[in-house]
Structure formats: C-alpha cells, structure tokens
Amino acid sequence: MARYLVLRLGQALLVLFGITLVAFVITFLVPADPARMIAGQSATAETVQRIRHELGLDLPLPAQFGRYLRHVLRGDLGRSYAQKVDVAALLRSRFPATVELMVAGIVFELLIGLPAGILAAVRRDSWLDRTVMVGAFLGVSAPQFAVGLLLLYLVAFKLQVLPLGGYGGLSHVLLPALTLGIAGGGWYARVMRSAMVEVLTQDYVRTARAKGLPGVQVVSKHALKNAILPVVTMVGLDFGTFMGGVVVVESVFGWPGIGQLAWQAIQIVDIPVIMGVVIFSALAIVTGNLLADLVYPLLDPKIRYQ
C-alpha cells in the first residue's frame, strides 16, 4: 500500500511537471509581447526593455522555465499582466464558484444518469431500455452551449422562473448545472446500465432471487453495491475534468469561475493567468484520478493496490 502510494504520487508529480513544461513552451511561442502589454501603448522603448528585464523575459527559454518552476514550487504563480494581481489570489477568488457549479453539475448527472441506467438494466431489451439508451445518446450528442442557451430561453426568458444567468444563490446554479447534467447524465446512464447488466447476471444475484427476496431489494441492496463501483471512478475523474472543462458553460451563463478566468486570459494573452489555470486544472485532474484509484480498492476487496 505504502509502496503503491509513493509510486502513484511520483507518477502524478512527473505528469504535473510535464504539463507545466508543455504549457510553458506553448506560451513562450505566443507571438505577443507581454512587456509591451504591461507598459501600455504610450511607453518608451526603454520602459518596455526595463519591464522585460524585470520579468526575466529577455532570458533564454530554459532559464525562464527554471525561474518559473522555482516560483511555482514556492506557491507563487506570478502576477496577471492585465489585472496586476497575484494569479494565485485570482484562482482562489474564482475557485468557490467553479466548485459550486461542479458539485451541482455532478448532482444533476447522478440524478439523471443513475435511475435511468438502473431502470434500463433491470428492464433490459424492453422498449424502456431502448428509450433510455437513445435518450442517453441524445444527451451526449447535444452541444452544451446550445442546450444552455435553449434552457435560458425557455426557463429563464419565457417562463421567467429562474434568473437569466449570472452568479448568486441556488436559483442561479440550477440551469448551468442542468446543462452539465444533461450531457454527463447520458454517460453516467450508459456506465450504470452496463455495470448493472453485468452484476445482474452473477450467481449471487440469482441466489438472492432464489431465496425469495423481492426484486426491488435485490437490485437496490445486493446488485447496486457492486454496480456502483465504476460510477465512483467516474465521479473522481469528473472533479478533475470539470475544473478545466467548464469554459463553455461558464461562458454561456456568465458564471464567474475558473473557466471564465481562463477564457478571458486567453483572449488577451495574459500568460501567467493561462499558465496558472492550466497547472491548477492539471492538479485537479491528477488529484481526481489518484482519489478514484485509491478509493476503488476500498470499495472492491477483489482489487489490490499494485
């Protein structure tokens, strides 16, 4: 167990280092002049040169990367070129909004995906099964931004029961979370159904039925316990992917999270912010994967840490 943990942590660190390096090289290649951006259009050539020197932008790529890495290890992600604030502080201020959206999104995914998947598996090859599966395909094939805009139009504009985007209480998070839930729920339904179909054909489930347990109990108490395992993995991974993948939904709903921050930074080539978001989301993805891997053997004794 200890050896496994050390090995996985080592791999995780290696992955993070690699991502930081690749992201750094990409931003280095950007045909924009950060020193000129900070100095403003009216600044003299000397001022621009001085800022370039202060930021170390006149150093060769390996030296710049070494300098950046040393700062990151101390928790310093640099300052935003445009907003003149610490990137770490920017990330911290946007983090709660994204976590709120992410948790609400996962709740919707589970609320839509799990019952649909279980029903489809229990009524396998029936019209209900087929309807659910086509529905799941519809969910995963729908472009999130169009679903989001349509929900805004119908629920917020026509029915006027929820706000037209923006950030605030529970009423604000419902539509963006539902948008995430419709696409994600489709994947959860497929995974849940597939796992349930496999478990329902196993001997212990047949034994439970043979001793006269009602079908509902067999499914909810005996089968679900094992069939839920892949879903746990998926939730772990979702926490990571949502951290960097909610750009579209945050942009449609004007949700002030990490995704919006990244999107705005990319448009004005605010490199420290872009780098910060990439490292932060990669950290979230790696942590999500690691947690999923560590929790899995606890739930399924058949699997050992290796």
Place this chain on the structure above:
Amino acid sequence: MTGGSDAALVEAVSRRGTAVPRRGRPPQAWDRLKRNPLALAGLAVVGLVVLAAILAPWVAPFDPVEQFPDGLSPEGRPLGPTGQFWLGTDLLGRDLVSRLLYGARVSLLVGVLANGAALLIGTMLGGLAGYLKGWTGAVFMRFTDMMMAFPALLLAIALSAILRPSLWIVALVIALVNWVWIARVVYAQMLALSSREFVEAARAVGVPTGRLLVRHLLPHLVPTLLVWGTLGVSTTVLFEAALSFLGVGVRPPTPSWGGMINESQSYFLDAPWLVIFPGMAILVTSLAFNLVGDGLRDALDPQMRGR
C-alpha cells in the same frame, strides 16, 4: 485506472474529453448491422449530411454569405421562417438554409481530418509502444498519462488562439488532443496481440518487423479503429462546434454551425431559431455518428451486444 476493465466506463471517460471490440468477420458483421434499426437510421442521416456537404453549391437556395436587403425586417431584425427564406435569416440578412448546408462542409471536413490524423498518430505510437513493450512502453504510458491530464479544451482554445484558426489548424488542434485515447486502446490490443503464437511464428520464419506490423498485426486492429473512428467523428463535431462557438474555431465568413450560434448569441432571446436550427444540425450529426459507431461495435463484437 485500477480494475478499469469496464468497457462503458472506458468509453465514457475517454470520449468526454470507447470499448475494445474483438475480431468479427465482416460479412456477419454487416448482417448484424442490418438488423439494428437505430444504426441504420444513423447511417441514413450520415449519408444525408455527407450529401448536403458535397452538394451544397447546387442544392443551397442562395449564396451563404450574401446579405439580402429583404432578408431583414424594416426595423433591421432577422426574419423568422418565411416562404422565401425557409428557416429564416441571420443578423446580417443571410439565408439560414444555405448557411446550414455549407456549415455541414466544415463540420464533416474537420470531423474526418481531425479523426484521420488522430487515428494515424494514435495507431502508430500506440502500436509501436505495444509491440516494443519494455522501456518504450513505459515511456509511452507516462506520456499518455500526461496528455490525459492536460485540460484538453483549454489546450485547444489556447492553441487556436495562438495559431490563428483556419479549418486545417482547427482539425490539427483537435487531433492533437484526441489521439491519446486511440493510442491507449491500440497499445492495450497490441500488447495482447504481440504475445500470440502467430506473431512468434512469423518472427521465426523471418518476416521483417515492418511487414509483420503492417501485414500481420494491423488487420487485427481494423474493427477497433473502425468503431473508434466512427464514434470519434461525433466527439470531433461537438469539439469543433464548441471551439467555433467560443470564436476560436473556423473564422467567419465561412459558415460553421458553432460559429453561427456564436454570431447570434447576443440576439437569441429575440430570434431563438438562430440557435435552435444550427444546434439541431450539430445534435443530429453527432447523434448519427454515435448510433452508427455503437451499432458497428455490436456488429463487430457479438459479446458486447446490449452491454
């Protein structure tokens, strides 16, 4: 993933961002596909979209970039569906039907190019790593771990913003973030294949490595690549639409479905059809490729049926 043998999970995880079918003989596979109404419906829709893309210049009622003075209301608003403009007009008075038909070209071209490139890179890297095993395999696995932890959409947005999007660049960017999943599947299959007896026999009679890889091993991967290639088009169509929606995809005036929604976003409460019609086009195309891919998997691997 520990114990991650579950096919549906692998698919769900990989394509948000698909299963490993075993071999099946093509004739039987086609017979099975023919009995799957959903897959056939998907195939029909795919055919229609392909036709629309190819025949756009001949079947489109108008030029997709021409701005019609009578395409706007006297107050300058876009028109809803009329007798002249069947699905209405956009903010600049351009015909929506024509733009949708031409938009199919961008979606399909990017879908096919990006997928082709991702399949090529993924098969070559994953196949070689799986055949060579050992150190090469270990380095390959760590590298793909890294690529999978890279926030894909962010990477794509950043690259498109830097590289100034043309259709080719958009396809290349999507391929760069999508090849890794195909590579992992090919790697796993190659690892299993390369320890089989027929490979050893071929080596023993002195078949050169290149020929062994292409003539003896590659054919075993064809069903997998077929399924992944089809399902991948669906993912790619959505990806391209998202990039265009954010304004970093194929640039105007070239009509693309995601871009059409981007252009009308600020006006959609007054003209919801400007979002609904392109959105439907994306949904139907993506759904059709998903249905065909899913049908192919069932057909190529009877054991996967209904899973």
